[in-house]
Amino acid sequence: MSADTSPAIELRGASKIFKTPSGGLHTAVRELDLTVGRGEFVAVVGPTGCGKSTTLTLVSGLEEPTEGEVLVTGEPVAGVGNKVGFVFQQDATFPWRTVLSNVMAGPRFRGVPKAEAKERAREWLSRVGLTAFEDRYPHQLSGGQRKRVALAATFVNDPEILLMDEPFSALDVQT
Ligand SMILES: Nc1ncnc2c1ncn2[C@@H]1O[C@H](COP(=O)(O)OP(=O)(O)OP(=O)(O)O)[C@@H](O)[C@H]1O
Ligand SMILES: [Mg+2]
Structure with a gap:
């Protein structure tokens, strides 16, 4: 599939498991398959703590999946790039800048x-x-x-x- 026709966002069996401060493991996202086409507007709705923000951090490249794949316009996400803009849940501004x-x-x-x-x-x-x-x-x-x-x-x-x-x-x- 060429990069031009590939979906905007694709998660294939993506999981994110965090280490907790007590030394345990916490699965925030489990084996998620999600495809978002180009030009599509998608809203993800779910209860608090179900993994919505974590999913976005995987797409943005701020976090890597523990398992599975995350692709943006057909290419595996490798760190933060210029294609993706991210408005965080907690507004992130530089406090020292006007x-x-x-x-x-x-x-x-x-x-x-x-x-x-x-x-x-x-x-x-x-x-x-x-x-x-x-x-x-x-x-x-x-x-x-x-x-x-x-x-x-x-x-x-x-x-x-x-x-x-x-x-x-x-x-x-x-x-
Ligand atoms: N860095 C982390 N270390 C350990 N656990 C984490 C970490 N980040 C998130 N979690 C846990 O992963 C789960 C999913 O968190 P996430 O922030 O993705 O939820 P959410 O769906 O965005 O919730 P909300 O609607 O409250 O914003 C939660 O149980 C949370 O406590
Ligand atoms: Mg959230």
């Missing part, structure tokens, strides 16, 4: 010139309604505002695949 600088960070790390990164970041801050907050630091924001910074910081990279772990949990219905 809102604007947080949203610029991804493009800057990818080599986008500063002026262009700033322009793209401002565009996304406007789309999430945070234009007036670009000079603030994350601790000076509400939980929902911080979540929107994290969303903007991921969307600004225009990732091929977007993973979002309960991204709207801190937002109200109108937002």
